[in-house]
Each structure stands twice: as C-alpha cells, then as structure tokens.
Amino acid sequence: MQYLVVQFDEDRSVIVNMAPGAWRTNRILQLQAGNYVITLAPPLAFTPPEIWLELKNTTVLQPKTITFAKVQP
Amino acid sequence: MRWLLHRLSRLRRVASLLSLAVAVCCAPATVRLRPQQFPTEGGDGPGYRFENLAGGPESNEFNQENKFFVCLSFSGGGTRAAALAYGVMLALRQARINWPRPNETLLDEVDCISSVSGGSFTAAYYGLFHDDLFTRFEDRFLYSNIQGRLLLKTLYPWNWLRLASPYYSRIDLAAELYDDQVFDHKRFDDLIQHGRRPYIILNATNIGTGNRFPFTQAQFDLIGSDLGPYSVARGVAASSAFPFLLTPLTLENHQKLEGFPTLLDYQLGLEDYYNNRSRYYWSRSQLDYVDAPHPYVHLMDGGLSDNIGLRSVINAYEQSNGFISRNLPAIERLAVIAVNARTLSKDTISDCRRTPHIAPTVAMATATISMDNYSFDTVDFASRLMSELRQAELLSQQCPGRPEFHAPVPYVMEISFEAIADPRVREKFFGVGTSFHLPAEQVRALISMGCELLKKDPTFRCMLEDVEREAAGRHETTSACEEDNQDFHPRAVEQITCPDPGSWPGR
Numbered sequence: 001m002q003y004l005v006v007q008f009d010e011d012r013s014v015i016v017n018m019a020p021g022a023w024r025t026n027r028i029l030q031l032q033a034g035n036y037v038i039t040l041a042p043p044l045a046f047t048p049p050e051i052w053l054e055l056k057n058t059t060v061l062q063p064k065t066i067t068f069a070k071v072q073p
Numbered sequence: 074m075r076w077l078l079h080r081l082s083r084l085r086r087v088a089s090l091l092s093l094a095v096a097v098c099c100a101p102a103t104v105r106l107r108p109q110q111f112p113t114e115g116g117d118g119p120g121y122r123f124e125n126l127a128g129g130p131e132s133n134e135f136n137q138e139n140k141f142f143v144c145l146s147f148s149g150g151g152t153r154a155a156a157l158a159y160g161v162m163l164a165l166r167q168a169r170i171n172w173p174r175p176n177e178t179l180l181d182e183v184d185c186i187s188s189v190s191g192g193s194f195t196a197a198y199y200g201l202f203h204d205d206l207f208t209r210f211e212d213r214f215l216y217s218n219i220q221g222r223l224l225l226k227t228l229y230p231w232n233w234l235r236l237a238s239p240y241y242s243r244i245d246l247a248a249e250l251y252d253d254q255v256f257d258h259k260r261f262d263d264l265i266q267h268g269r270r271p272y273i274i275l276n277a278t279n280i281g282t283g284n285r286f287p288f289t290q291a292q293f294d295l296i297g298s299d300l301g302p303y304s305v306a307r308g309v310a311a312s313s314a315f316p317f318l319l320t321p322l323t324l325e326n327h328q329k330l331e332g333f334p335t336l337l338d339y340q341l342g343l344e345d346y347y348n349n350r351s352r353y354y355w356s357r358s359q360l361d362y363v364d365a366p367h368p369y370v371h372l373m374d375g376g377l378s379d380n381i382g383l384r385s386v387i388n389a390y391e392q393s394n395g396f397i398s399r400n401l402p403a404i405e406r407l408a409v410i411a412v413n414a415r416t417l418s419k420d421t422i423s424d425c426r427r428t429p430h431i432a433p434t435v436a437m438a439t440a441t442i443s444m445d446n447y448s449f450d451t452v453d454f455a456s457r458l459m460s461e462l463r464q465a466e467l468l469s470q471q472c473p474g475r476p477e478f479h480a481p482v483p484y485v486m487e488i489s490f491e492a493i494a495d496p497r498v499r500e501k502f503f504g505v506g507t508s509f510h511l512p513a514e515q516v517r518a519l520i521s522m523g524c525e526l527l528k529k530d531p532t533f534r535c536m537l538e539d540v541e542r543e544a545a546g547r548h549e550t551t552s553a554c555e556e557d558n559q560d561f562h563p564r565a566v567e568q569i570t571c572p573d574p575g576s577w578p579g580r
Contacts, residue, residue: 001461005476017338021399022139028469028478030401030462031393033349035341056348060465060478 002055003063004029006038009070013041028063031055038066045073120290121261121300123185123272123389123396138270139403140173141540142481143410144185145271146383147192148448149313149376150414151507154191156215156516157414160523161488162199162206163572168537168565171544173405179537179565185396187274187287187385189375191509192412193312194255197305200273201259214255215516219509223250242320248310255306261288262301272396274385276375277311280321281367284358285378287385288312295362296370297327311372315507317437321371326362336363338394352392381448383411387455407459407481408536411452412523413489417503452487459483470550482552484536488526501578514577524571537563 006014006025014023017037023029025040032055039050046068058064119125127138147158168179188196194214199206226232226246235241252258264273275288286292288308293300311322342349342356362370375382386409389395397407422429422438429435462480469478493499502522505515527533535554538561542549553561 001458001465003465003478016393017341019338019394019399022401022403023399024402026476027402028476030465030480031398032352032391034345034352034393035348036393037337037341054344054348060469061472061475063476 001030002033003058003060004031004038004053004055005063005065006040007065007067008040008046015039015041025068028060040068045071047071120293121265121288122290125265125268126272127269137173138184139400140405141182141408142397142400142404142406143179143183143408144187144386144389144397145183145196146381146386146409146411147186147188147196148381148411148413148415149190149192149374149507150416151191151313151315151509152215152219152511152516153416153505153507153519154412154414155194156511156519157488157523158188158192158195158412159206159210159215160520160525160571161410161412161527162195162523163520164524164527164569166207167569169568170537170540170565172540173543175544183271185270185272185274185386185389187276187382188312189276189380189382190313190315191414191507192382193275193309193375194251196273197275197309198255200264200267200271201256201305203267211516211520215520216513217254217510219250219254221510222254223247223509226250240323244310244314244320244322247314247319248304248307248322251309252304252306256304256309259305260301261303261305261308264305265301274382275305275308275312276379276382276385277308277314277322277372278375278377280371280373280377282358282361283378285375285384286311286370286372295359296324298324312375314373316373316377317433319373321373324370324372326366326368326370336360338392355388355392379451380415381411381413381451383409383451383455387451387458390455391458401481402479404481406484406536406539408484409455409459409486410527410533411455411485411487413448413452413487414519415448415489416505416507452485456483456485459485482539482554484532484554486527486530486532488523488530490522492526492530493522498578512577514575517572517575518577521572521574524569525574528566528569528571531559534561534563534566535559537561537565541565 005028008025010025012025013020014025014029015038016023016031020041035052035054037050037052040046048068051066051068053064053066055064145161148154162180165180165183166178170177170179170182186196186199195206195210198210198214202209223246227236227243232246236243236246277286277288278284279286288300288311290300307322314320314322339356339360342352343360345356346353378384386397390397392398397404422434460483463483466478466480469475490499490502493502505511505519532554535552538553541563542553
C-alpha cells in the first residue's frame with residue numbers, strides 16, 4: 001500500500017481516477033502503488049483542476065503530499 | 074395413385090419435421106435459446122453495482138452502513154460447499170450485536186458475499202430471498218437431488234433435439250433447471266430492486282483468458298451489456314460449470330460503448346508494469362474485452378481461477394476503484410469470513426509406476442489441482458494485506474502531530490474442515506464428495522459443522538468481544554485479537570445454537 005496526503009484549505013472529498021469515495025483532504029489516504037489522477041469534489045474553485053501522479057516508495061510516516069489551492073471565484 | 078399421394082403426404086410431413094429440427098439446431102437457435110443481453114447505453118451509473126445498494130456514498134446511512142464492514146466468501150465444492158456456507162449463515166443469523174446499531178444480527182451487517190461454484194447457490198439464494206434462505210433453501214436445494222433431475226432432463230426426447238444444436242448445451246439445460254427449481258426465474262434486476270446489501274458477486278472463469286469473470290455490472294460494462302435482465306440462475310450455472318461434467322456457458326460481447334469513467338483506472342493501470350504488476354496485468358486483462366474484443370465469452374466454473382471466491386473481495390479492498398477501498402476511510406472494523414469446503418482427495422496417481430493416461434487422469438488433475446492449491450495462499454494474502462494497514466495505523470499513532478490516518482481493525486477468518494479437532498471426524502468430512510446430491514445425513518452434518526466451526530473460531534470470538542466492548546461504550550485503540558489472553562466468551566457467541574448434526578459421521 002502507498003500513502004498520500006491531499007492538502008487543501010478545507011475539508012473536502014477527494015476524487016481518485018474520477019471515482020468518488022470516502023477519501024477526504026488533509027488526511028493520509030491509502031492507495032495501491034500506481035498512476036492516479038486526483039481532484040476534489042465541487043465547488044470547483046481550486047487550482048490545479050487535477051493532479052496526475054505516480055505513487056511509489058511511500059510509507060505512512062513519509063506519505064506523498066500534493067496541494068490544491070483555493071482560487072477566488 | 075391414392076397410394077402415391079399418401080406416400081407424398083407422409084414425405085412432406087417428414088420433410089417439414091426435418092426442416093423444423095434444422096431450424097431449431099442451426100443459427101437462429103442462438104437467438105432463441107439464449108437469453109438476450111441488452112447493450113448498455115454507457116456511463117457508470119445504474120446497474121448492479123455496490124454503490125447503488127443501500128448505504129452508498131450519496132446516502133444518509135453511509136457512515137452507519139460502513140462502520141462494521143463484513144464480507145463473506147463461499148468456496149466451490151457442490152452441495153458440500155453450499156451446506157457448509159449455509160451453516161455459517163445460520164450462526165451469523167443468531168449472533169446478536171448492539172454495535173454499530175442496536176439489536177441487530179451479524180448477518181444484518183454482511184455487506185458482500187463473493188462466491189464460486191457450489192457456494193454460489195447459497196450466496197445467490199440469500200441475495201434474492203433473504204430470510205427465506207432459512208425456510209426454503211434446504212428443501213429446494215440442499216436436500217434435493219439436483220444431479221438426478223439434471224440427468225432426467227437430458228433424457229427427455231425434446232431436449233435431445235435442443236442438445237443437438239451447437240448453440241445449446243448441457244449448461245443451458247442446467248441453468249433452466251436451477252431457474253425452475255431454485256431461483257424462480259429471478260433476474261439481476263431483482264437484486265437491484267431490493268436495493269439492500271449484501272452485494273452478491275458470483276464468480277466464473279473466462280476460459281479464453283483464464284481470468285476471473287464476476288457477474289457484476291462493472292464487468293458487463295466491458296462487454297457492452299446490461300446485467301439487469303440477465304438470469305441469476307445462468308450466473309450461478311456459469312459459476313458452477315465444473316469441467317467435463319458441464320459445458321461452458323456463452324455470453325455475447327456487445328463491446329463497450331465510449332465514455333465509461335471506470336476505464337480511466339484501467340488505462341492508468343497499463344502504465345504500472347514496473348511499479349505494480351498485479352494492477353498492470355488486471356488492467357490489461359480487463360481492457361482486452363474492449364481493445365481486442367472477441368464476439369463471445371465462454372465461461373466455466375469460478376473455481377478454475379479462484380476456488381475460494383476471495384479474490385473479488387481482495388480486489389475490492391486493494392484496487393483504488395474497488396468498493397471496499399473507496400469506503401475504507403469510513404470503515405472501523407473489517408471482517409472477512411472465507412468459507413472453504415476444500416477436501417483432501419487421496420493421491421492415487423503416485424501409487425502407479427505407469428505414466429498416467431491423458432484422459433481422464435491427467436485431464437482431470439490439470440483441471441482441478443489448481444482449484445485448491447491457491448486457497449491457503451489467498452486467505453493468507455488477504456490477512457497480510459489487511460493487517461498491513463492496521464500496523465501502519467499503530468505506527469502513525471506513535472508519531473503525533475502528523476496528518477490523521479485511519480485503518481480498520483481487520484478480522485480475517487477461514488472456516489474449513491482443517492479446524493476439526495477430532496482426526497477421525499476430520500477425515501470423514503474430507504471424504505465428502507463433490508456432487509449436487511449428497512445423502513441427507515451428510516448435508517445435516519455439514520450444516521451443523523459450518524455453524525460449529527464459526528462458533529469456535531478464535532478470530533470470530535475476539536471480533537465479537539471487540540463489538541461487545543464497543544457497544545458497552547469501551548472504545549479501545551487495541552483489539553481483543555491483539556491481546557495475549559484469547560479466552561473470550563462473548564455473549565453473542567454463547568447465544569448461537571447450532572443444529573443437531575445427526576448421526577453422521579458418528580462421534
């Protein structure tokens with residue numbers, strides 16, 4: 001298993017490969033190793049619109065971190 | 074002259090009968106004799122998917138439904154497997170719990186059942202008829218001579234004509250029998266309309282590729298078909314089409330229409346050859362239905378690719394698009410009960426110096442050896458996989474100030490004859506044949522044994538200890554299963570009364 005933190009200014013649903021789930025921002029998520037497209041649930045006022053990444057060589061103590069930023073509407 | 078006219082009239086009648094026979098046996102029969110599959114319109118929405126049952130991501134009960142997540146897997150083994158699984162269900166139904174909701178049974182908490190072969194009868198029947206399982210299934214299936222009825226059906230002359238067609242075979246006859254005798258012509262649409270869990274996954278094997286083929290809408294998306302109108306009995310027939318005894322069941326591949334969001338997951342998986350080979354190979358095998366489509370999919374016994382039925386559960390946990398993985402952050406306790414009716418067949422091949430004959434010895438061994446060899450590995454793998462996250466959570470708790478990490482407490486159990494303490498009794502159970510007709514006393518003993526084995530399973534007992542502590546308001550960071558002293562007597566276990574085993578095999 002690999003570990004990922006999706007940073008965002010608020011608590012929001014995280015969408016992995018276009019599929020919704022119970023994943024949330026600012027917590028450690030566990031996913032199998034591999035390539036993913038990560039985005040957030042609406043409202044869509046954040047940037048970038050999506051992040052493509054490859055998850056490998058992470059641990060729960062050293063998860064991969066990606067960040068979405070709020071944009072003003 | 075009158076004699077000639079009479080002869081001509083008889084010839085005409087024979088000719089019309091022959092042409093009728095040809096019409097039944099040849100191409101048009103494909104359409105008439107096989108249930109039609111309806112190509113889907115695209116999209117990832119409707120259909121028999123876990124998300125569309127009660128407690129899906131959009132529903133208010135999401136957190137309650139997922140707190141205690143229980144999956145069962147039922148192995149193959151004909152009536153032996155169906156009866157053992159039924160015994161486990163009887164025990165689950167009597168185990169009363171008060172967490173996460175008050176006054177429920179453990180059976181109410183079951184979220185998914187994945188099955189192969191004989192186990193698929195119990196799984197599908199419970200999915201369709203719920204509590205009727207405990208009033209009618211014994212008579213309709215477990216104690217019924219299904220095998221004899223199938224044989225009788227093949228003796229009807231009108232079935233000879235149908236069986237003469239290359240597009241109709243014994244598996245179609247078996248599916249008709251299961252439809253009439255057990256499943257009341259129910260469709261997958263009936264499972265959708267119930268709208269409640271458990272999610273039933275009937276697993277077959279695609280003999281063209283050797284891959285597992287679950288009867289789920291996600292799999293049917295890839296062959297451009299709607300699973301809804303498809304007969305559940307045919308799904309069970311495919312799942313239990315034992316090599317040599319039954320023929321493969323054929324589906325048409327309508328080919329997927331564009332626009333399925335789930336495809337993205339597979340396309341990304343194709344980039345993972347060096348990073349995650351299991352994801353890469355799974356993605357490739359799934360995309361083959363789309364990228365290199367064949368017009369037909371021929372299915373046989375699910376045991377050929379996984380005789381314990383657990384792979385679908387592991388995939389759902391491991392893969393990011395799996396229904397367990399997607400709900401994992403909401404799950405507090407995750408239980409997997411693998412009911413494995415594996416027996417030990419005597420090795421008679423190794424006693425003989427002569428090279429074994431290709432048929433039937435080598436052919437039968439080739440078809441069945443792999444069915445059992447990977448069962449232990451699969452249960453072990455599931456156990457390791459699920460405790461990995463638990464270990465990660467315990468580790469992260471030692472480093473405060475980091476982002477929150479949550480993993481469910483895992484409970485992986487295998488219910489198998491290996492756990493029978495008395496070697497003489499164990500030997501008798503290992504000797505029960507694989508058939509759809511067992512003596513009534515064996516069926517009775519198997520049901521009782523399924524119940525007893527679950528009741529005494531140490532992980533089952535400590536899991537219920539955890540649940541009872543939680544219900545009493547004692548939310549503990551460690552599990553009873555992680556404690557040194559494992560002598561637990563949870564009330565829920567003590568409430569289970571297993572049925573009388575009868576006189577077989579003699580105690």
